[in-house]
Amino acid sequence: MRSRDQRKMGKIRKPKTQLEDLGKGFVIDFYPQGKSLSHRRSEDYNPLIVVVTAEKFQFYDVVLTVGSNYSVGEDLLLSPRNRNILRINQIRYNQLSSSALSNLPITIKRIVITYESRYIKFLNQAHPLTSQMHQLQLLPGIGQKRLWAILEARKSKPFSSFSDFSTRTNISDPMSIFTNRILLELENSPKYYLFINKKS
Numbered sequence: 001m002r003s004r005d006q007r008k009m010g011k012i013r014k015p016k017t018q019l020e021d022l023g024k025g026f027v028i029d030f031y032p033q034g035k036s037l038s039h040r041r042s043e044d045y046n047p048l049i050v051v052v053t054a055e056k057f058q059f060y061d062v063v064l065t066v067g068s069n070y071s072v073g074e075d076l077l078l079s080p081r082n083r084n085i086l087r088i089n090q091i092r093y094n095q096l097s098s099s100a101l102s103n104l105p106i107t108i109k110r111i112v113i114t115y116e117s118r119y120i121k122f123l124n125q126a127h128p129l130t131s132q133m134h135q136l137q138l139l140p141g142i143g144q145k146r147l148w149a150i151l152e153a154r155k156s157k158p159f160s161s162f163s164d165f166s167t168r169t170n171i172s173d174p175m176s177i178f179t180n181r182i183l184l185e186l187e188n189s190p191k192y193y194l195f196i197n198k199k200s
Contacts (some may be wrong), residue, residue, distance in 0.1 A: 018037065022078035022088070025051035026107050027070045029100040034063070046086065050100050052077065054111045056197050057182060059096060063087040073110060091138075093186050109179040116162055119178050122194070123150065123165060124158040130191060138192055140180045146171055170174050 029050035047064040060078065063086045064070075076082060097103070114120055126135035136142050138152055146169070153159070153168040162174050171177075178195075185196040 018160060021080065022053055022060070022066075024054045024075050025056065025062070025078045026075050026111060027028075027051055027072050028103040028107050029097055030070055030072060031133075032069075035061075036047075050091070050096065051078065052104065052107060052111075054115060057108070057111075057195065059091045059093060060090045061091055063089075067200070073107055075114075086168070105179060105183060108182050109175055112175050112178045112182075113135075120159050120161060120165070122155055123174075135192075135194065138181065138194055139177050140184070141171075141177055 011039075024034040027049045034045050035046045046066055047068050047070075049062045049064065049070050051060050051062055052058070053060070053079065054075075062078070065084050067088060068084045077081055078085070078088065123136075128134045128140075136147050137144075142150070149169045149171070150165075153165075159168070160164045165174050166172055182195050183194055184190060185198075189198075
């Protein structure tokens, strides 16, 4: 029975967990029986995956419907349209398990490869931050010599792919360069952020 104060306030509404569209996520950990230690709700026994989003590199615990099965490295749409998803909860980098952390580098590299055009656009549009520092120099392994090689190469025409970039600059494995920069931004608190929204 509701109290007098509750009746004055009108109908009591239960809070709802809304699932927003977060784009594509990549699995970095999987718990077939969930990972809750308290098991206070029936959902806590459901399969649960930990994902990193491709767009903002945010981390989420994703509770799935019974019978759902995903592999580490697999991608899925984090959207209300995905009927396998029951609930999503954002978590921090420092809340990731050792298993998730060990799977993170190869997963981020896969994201970089999958969304190649995003990083090629950065290589083509990167600009000076100060009179002494260029955005490209924030990438691991890009010193003054490599910076000039990139700037000279893109003067003639924009880079079209990672392969094109490597051929014209003699810089091998640009995918790992981006992967290492993203990991640095996740693990530390650098002065400049290129790919991570530090407020998220």
